[in-house]
Amino acid sequence: MPELPEVETVRRGLEPAIMGAKITRVLLRRKNLRKPFPKAMKKRLEGLKVISVARRAKYLLVGLTGDVAGDVVLIWHLGMSGQVRIYKKGEKVPRPEKHDHVQIDLSGGVSLVYTDPRRFGLMDLSVLSEIENHPLLKDIGPEPLGRDFTGRVLKERLGARKTEIKLAIMDQKVVAGVGNIYASEALFKAGISPRRQAGKVSLEKANALVREIKVILKRAIKAGGSTLKDHRTTDGGLGYFQHSFAMYDKEGEPCPGCDCNVGRTGGIKRIVQGGRATFYCPRAQR
Ligand SMILES: [Zn+2]
Known part of the structure; x- marks a missing residue:
């Protein structure tokens, strides 16, 4: 299972690859992971620009701007078996395999492919200003690597x-x-x-x-x-x-x-x- 260090490693891999890029296309190859994808997720994400790639506990938080309703956050949990593959400009995304459930294409020729055989992963959307009150995050204790954890x-x-x-x-x-x-x-x-x-x-x-x-x-x-x-x-x-x-x-x-x-x-x-x-x-x- 991806633990905090692995999720942080994923975050560090993602940040330079997608920071500042615009989401050009979202492909959802099923309706749900652990939970259904949020309503109109594809439509809501397409056209938004990545402004931050953060982490809280084992959740990746991709900050996005450009939505008429304000900045949003893609909350992304890798579950038990989730993996993110990054394809950079010029690298061909292979034909999707059985467990490749989500593909996100971004400007600059970058694509992310999310694979999750056991489907315990999760994606949700939140308004950025309300992220701390999101039901998944609001009760979580301090970050272990944070200065305030003594x-x-x-x-x-x-x-x-x-x-x-x-x-x-x-x-x-x-x-x-x-x-x-x-x-x-x-x-x-x-x-x-x-x-x-x-x-x-x-x-x-x-x-x-x-x-x-x-x-x-x-x-x-x-x-x-x-x-x-x-x-x-x-x-x-x-x-x-x-x-x-x-x-x-x-x-x-x-x-x-x-x-x-x-x-x-x-x-x-x-x-x-x-x-x-x-x-x-x-x-x-x-
Ligand atoms: Zn001993």
């Missing part, structure tokens, strides 16, 4: 929650876009047990956790960025960062930097929280 803010948002900290930091209302693997890794680096009650995480530990969340997301974005240079496609579904995880999928192995006797302790432990796997060290994480 240990103190996290601690405040956790309040007296009795849920386990791993589940709490994956809650979009607490902080945006910290996915399962990143949550697991950040908790390890911060030395916090994933099972600890969220409301009982100290300020010191919350500071460490916020720092580690930022570090791991930045690293993943950087890895995505370097991948992007080598590939012409902006692929939302890449698993390129998976190989550099410390804990993930390493049940039974010694955790990095740990001096515990794996023969006796069993090494990295796998548990299931909220239906998702967590990997942690019961010795190093308290």
